[in-house]
Every structure is written in structure tokens, then in C-alpha cells.
Amino acid sequence: MPTFEDVWMNLQSEEMRFSLTLSLITGLISSVLVMLFSLPIGFALSRLRFPGKGIVRTIMDLPIAFPELVLGLCLILLFGKTPIGAALKSIGINFVFTQEGVVVAQFFTALPYAIRIMKSTFDFISPRMEFISRSLGYTQFETFIKVSLPLAGKGILAASVIAFARCIGTFGTVLILAGGSYMKTETLPVTLYLNISYGNMGMALTSGLLLVAVSFAAIFVFEMTEVKL
Amino acid sequence: MYKSKLRVLTIFMFCLFFLGLTSVVKAEELRIFSGAGLMKPMEELRQNFEKKNNVTISVHYGSSGEIFGMMSMGQTCDVFIPGAEKYTNDAVKNGWLYKPSIIKIVKHIPVIVVPAGNPLNIKSLDDLARPGLKVALCDPKSAAIGKVSKKLLGKCKLWKKVEPNVVVFAPTCNQLLIYTALDQADATINWLDVTTWAEGRGKVQTIKIDPARNMIKTIPTALHISAKDNPLAVKLNDYIASSEGMAVWEKWGFEACTR
Numbered sequence: 001m002p003t004f005e006d007v008w009m010n011l012q013s014e015e016m017r018f019s020l021t022l023s024l025i026t027g028l029i030s031s032v033l034v035m036l037f038s039l040p041i042g043f044a045l046s047r048l049r050f051p052g053k054g055i056v057r058t059i060m061d062l063p064i065a066f067p068e069l070v071l072g073l074c075l076i077l078l079f080g081k082t083p084i085g086a087a088l089k090s091i092g093i094n095f096v097f098t099q100e101g102v103v104v105a106q107f108f109t110a111l112p113y114a115i116r117i118m119k120s121t122f123d124f125i126s127p128r129m130e131f132i133s134r135s136l137g138y139t140q141f142e143t144f145i146k147v148s149l150p151l152a153g154k155g156i157l158a159a160s161v162i163a164f165a166r167c168i169g170t171f172g173t174v175l176i177l178a179g180g181s182y183m184k185t186e187t188l189p190v191t192l193y194l195n196i197s198y199g200n201m202g203m204a205l206t207s208g209l210l211l212v213a214v215s216f217a218a219i220f221v222f223e224m225t226e227v228k229l
Numbered sequence: 230m231y232k233s234k235l236r237v238l239t240i241f242m243f244c245l246f247f248l249g250l251t252s253v254v255k256a257e258e259l260r261i262f263s264g265a266g267l268m269k270p271m272e273e274l275r276q277n278f279e280k281k282n283n284v285t286i287s288v289h290y291g292s293s294g295e296i297f298g299m300m301s302m303g304q305t306c307d308v309f310i311p312g313a314e315k316y317t318n319d320a321v322k323n324g325w326l327y328k329p330s331i332i333k334i335v336k337h338i339p340v341i342v343v344p345a346g347n348p349l350n351i352k353s354l355d356d357l358a359r360p361g362l363k364v365a366l367c368d369p370k371s372a373a374i375g376k377v378s379k380k381l382l383g384k385c386k387l388w389k390k391v392e393p394n395v396v397v398f399a400p401t402c403n404q405l406l407i408y409t410a411l412d413q414a415d416a417t418i419n420w421l422d423v424t425t426w427a428e429g430r431g432k433v434q435t436i437k438i439d440p441a442r443n444m445i446k447t448i449p450t451a452l453h454i455s456a457k458d459n460p461l462a463v464k465l466n467d468y469i470a471s472s473e474g475m476a477v478w479e480k481w482g483f484e485a486c487t488r
Contacts, residue, residue: 081412096413097397176404179397182368197291197371197400199298 002202010206018183019191020210026099026187027167030106034114034163035156042118042159043144047127063112071108072176079104079177097179102187105173110166114159121155122148154226161222165215188214259465260305261288262296264312264373266402266423267448270481271310277477278468284461292401293373300325305455307462308469312337312373312402312420313446321451330452330463332470335483337446338421339377341436342405342429344412351416351436354382358390365414367405368398373446374405378418381444409433425482447486 002010010016045057063071079085079095088095095101125148133143149156171189178185182194188211195203263271268290275286289296293311300309300320309326311317314333320326343351349362357364367375375398382388396414399405402423409417410432424435450469456462468474475485 076411076413175400179365179408180400181398182370184398194368194371194400196298197295197368199294199301201298201302 002205006202007206007209010203011210013203015183015186015191015203016206016210019186019188019207020214022099022102022185023168023187023214026102026106027164030103030110030167031160031164033103033107034110034167035160037111038114038118038159038163039149039156041115043122043148045115045119046122060115061112063108064116068109068170068172069176072105072173075105075108075173075177096177097181097185099178099185101178102174102185105177106167106170109170109173110163113166114163117155117159117162118152121152121159124155125151157222157225161218164218168214168218169211257284257461259284259286259307259462261286261308261310261465262299262306263288263290263310264293264296264448265290266312266372266374266420267310268403269426270477270483273477273481274469274474277473278465282461282464286465292368292371294371300453306453307456307459308450308466309453310334310448310450310469312448313377314449315376316373317449317451325454327452327454327457330457330466331449332451332466333447333449333486334470334475335448335478335485337373337448338484339374339381339418339443339445340421340424340438342409342417342419342424342433343415343436344409345432345434347434347436349415353436354385354387354438354442357382357394357416357418358387359394362394363396363413363415364391364394365397365399365405365408365417366395367402367419368400371400372402374402374418374420377444377446381418381438381442384444385442403428406433422482448483 041060045053045060066074076096079088079101085096093100095104129147129151130143133147134140138146168187169189170187171193174180174185174187174190175193180186180190180194186194188207191207192204192211195201195207261271261275271288271290275288278284279286289299289306291299293313293316296306296309296311297316297320300306301323309317309320317326317331321328321331341351341354341357343349349356349359351357356362366378369375369379379388382391397408399408402419405417405419406423406426406429408414409419410429412432421435423429424433450466452462452466479485
């Protein structure tokens with residue numbers, strides 16, 4: 001078993017610092033993107049009636065049931081040698097085996113969870129408030145920004161924290177789409193996996209502990225903020 | 230009424246617990262630590278041996294580095310089969326394996342693997358250094374083929390030229406095969422036998438590496454030091470290298486070592 005000194009030494013290693021930094025940066029970018037998408041999607045699924053809504057909701061929830069590896073395979077097929085992949089490459093964007101791919105992998109893994117939370121949040125907010133706001137002259141968009149969003153504060157916070165935790169913990173999708181390359185697309189869960197495959201248990205355990213610590217910090221901040229709201 | 234229900238429930242839980250305990254105590258079980266790239270023949274060998282000897286065998290597949298690391302953490306197996314001899318020799322040095330039980334089974338031959346049709350007309354290792362080519366390799370610290378690829382390219386003075394072309398270092402040879410089959414890399418270096426799998430059939434093409442440059446490895450099987458006196462483990466180790474076992478290895482694209 002690695003000692004406390006081993007863990008401390010591992011924490012200061014270049015690989016661990018790289019991995020933690022990459023995880024935090026990509027996790028933050030992905031979470032912001034997830035929230036930007038999940039707010040309107042969650043609102044639309046909660047408030048709007050349109051044909052095929054059941055199908056849309058099922059498709060949105062599908063990735064929750066997928067093993068992450070399947071999602072990774074789907075994404076590599078989507079962004080690989082397809083017209084979509086080629087179009088993105090022509091404007092200089094490449095999601096396969098790159099750090100941008102890490103963000104995309106995390107985004108698609110965390111998005112369904114955030115959408116679910118946002119939809120339930122808007123389900124619990126009485127539409128009466130929105131009707132009153134509309135009758136007093138706000139447009140639908142102004143109502144969404146000035147009435148619905150402030151009322152959904154707690155839900156937004158919860159969805160952000162869950163999205164961030166999912167992004168940080170995403171493994172299979174990142175491994176397949178971004179390749180899980182040492183010191184290139186290496187996020188904390190990938191560090192854990194790579195070091196198990198290197199037979200380096202000390203580093204593997206340290207990255208595991210670090211993952212727990214980051215998730216704990218995120219959820220603790222959430223609990224504290226929720227009390228204040 | 231509530232108490233009697235609770236009593237019934239407690240008794241039921243105890244019964245379940247004992248059932249669980251008794252199911253743990255069952256026929257002998259053997260454990261194999263195997264390189265991930267040997268999955269196909271190992272699964273067939275496992276099933277054959279299980280049927281004949283009425284035992285259950287659990288196989289842990291991982292990169293050679295991983296299964297070596299598991300032994301270093303004190304985990305035991307009965308039979309150890311990595312992707313290259315080096316791991317077995319190192320394990321013997323560390324006192325984990327029983328040296329007299331080592332049997333060399335098959336050759337592990339590195340080849341260049343490209344998407345079917347060889348669209349970029351790759352002929353030799355030198356072509357991997359072409360500017361702009363997307364090369365995928367295995368992680369040298371993780372899989373046996375990764376270590377071999379790096380050594381091989383280093384020996385030919387190509388590593389420094391090829392390294393900038395490497396878009397991904399995959400942790401196992403299986404993942405590397407998937408990337409080639411999905412046309413995500415222009416060229417990879419992988420084991421010849423892996424390309425015979427259904428996953429790559431019709432989707433990948435192999436290019437032989439010049440024998441003067443190539444580094445052909447041997448796959449040995451060996452007994453863990455804790456299993457050296459277990460007749461069933463000895464039988465399994467021998468079976469893997471027997472003529473019947475060799476037929477399975479050859480079926481999956483391996484070449485027998487001339488013993």
C-alpha cells in the first residue's frame with residue numbers, strides 16, 4: 001500500500017498536475033456549455049407541447065442508459081471520417097484524439113442529466129407567474145429571463161454541480177473519443193486507468209483520491225450555497 | 230404482529246446470507262492473468278479446459294503492464310501469460326513465478342496495420358515518418374506492443390521522426406485495432422494475430438516489417454509460485470502449450486515457437 005508520503009509525492013508529479021489542470025479546465029468549459037444548452041432544452045420540454053415530444057425526451061435521456069464506452073464509439077463515428085467530421089476539420093476543428101474532444105465527450109455525457117434536472121425544475125414552477133408577467137407586457141423571452149430563471153435558481157445550481165461532477169468523472173467517453181493519451185488527453189479518471197495499466201498503483205490511488213476530493217469540494221460548495229439561497 | 234413479521238424477515242435474511250456463503254464454497258477455481266491481446270485464443274482454451282476438467286477459470290485480461298502490476302500488489306493467479314517474455318522474466322526475478330514451469334508457446338509478430346485498401350500506399354516503417362501522416366501507437370508504458378513499437382522505431386533511427394505524427398497512444402492493442410478499423414489513423418503498429426479478429430476483418434490490412442528490422446517476441450506461459458504444487462494448475466499450464474492448445478493458438482493467427 002502506498003504511504004501518505006507516496007501520495008504527496010505523486011500529487012506533485014508533472015503527470016498529476018497536468019491531469020488535474022486538464023480535468024478542471026475541461027470540466028468547467030463543458031459544464032458551462034452543458035448549462036447553456038440544458039436551460040432552453042429543459043424549459044422547452046417542460047413548457048411546450050409539440051408532436052413527437054415523447055420521442056425527443058426519450059432520445060435526450062438515452063445517453064443516461066448507455067455505457068459511456070458506447071457513447072464514445074458513437075461520437076468517434078460521428079466526428080470521424082464523416083461529412084460532419086470533414087466539415088468541422090475544414091474549419092480547423094478536430095474532436096478526435098484532441099483536448100477539444102475531451103470537452104465534447106464530457107459535454108455529451110453530462111448533458112442528459114442537466115436537462116432532466118432543469119425540466120423537473122421548470123415543472124415545479126407554476127406557469128401562473130409567467131402568465132402574469134406576460135399579461136403585464138413582458139415578451140416570452142423577457143419572461144424567461146426575468147421570471148422563470150430567477151425562480152429556477154436552486155435547480156440551476158443543482159444542475160451545474162451535477163454537470164460538473166459528471167464532467168470530471170467522465171471516463172469511457174473520453175477514453176474512446178480523445179484516445180486517453182498520456183500527458184495529452186489525460187484527465188483524472190484516465191490517469192487512474194493508465195496507471196493501473198502501467199502497474200503503478202500509487203499513482204492510480206492518488207488520482208482516485210484526487211477525484212473524490214474534487215467531487216467532494218464541488219458538492220460541499222453546492223450544499224453551502226443552497227443553504228444561503 | 231409487527232414483531233412476528235420482523236422475526237420472519239430476520240430468519241429469511243439469515244437464510245439468504247447462508248445461501249450466499251455456501252455458494253462461495255464451490256468447486257475449485259483457477260485464475261489466469263492474460264495479456265488483453267490474447268483474449269480470443271484464451272477464451273477458447275478456457276472453455277475447453279473447463280469442460281474437460283469440471284473447473285471454473287476466471288481470466289483477468291489487461292495490458293501486460295497492468296497484470297504485472299497486479300502481481301506486484303500481491304494479487305495471485307495460477308497461470309500468467311503476458312504479451313511478451315520480458316514481463317515473465319521480470320516476474321521470475323521478483324520471485325512471483327515458478328521458473329521451471331515457463332513454456333514458450335507462440336511468436337508475437339509486430340506488423341504495420343493500415344485501413345483496408347492501404348489508401349496512403351504505406352510500404353515500410355520509413356513511411357510512418359512521412360510528414361502529416363496520422364500514426365496511432367500503443368502506450369509504451371502500458372502494452373507490450375507499445376514498448377516494442379518504440380524500441381523498433383528507435384532501432385531504425387525513426388522514433389524522433391515518427392513521434393510528431395503520433396495522434397494517439399492507446400492503452401491496449403485492442404483499442405488500437407478499433408481505431409484502425411474505424412479509419413481514425415493512417416497507420417499503426419500492432420500484433421499480426423490481432424488483425425485476424427472479426428473486429429478488423431475486411432477493415433484493416435497488414436504490411437510486413439522487414440525481418441532484419443523487426444523484433445519478434447515470444448509469448449510464454451508460466452505458473453505463479455503459489456500454484457506450483459496445484460496439480461490442476463500444472464495441468465492447465467501444460468494444456469495451454471499442448472498440441473491441442475497449439476491448434477487453438479494457430480487458429481487465431483499465432484505462429485508456434487519451435488521448441
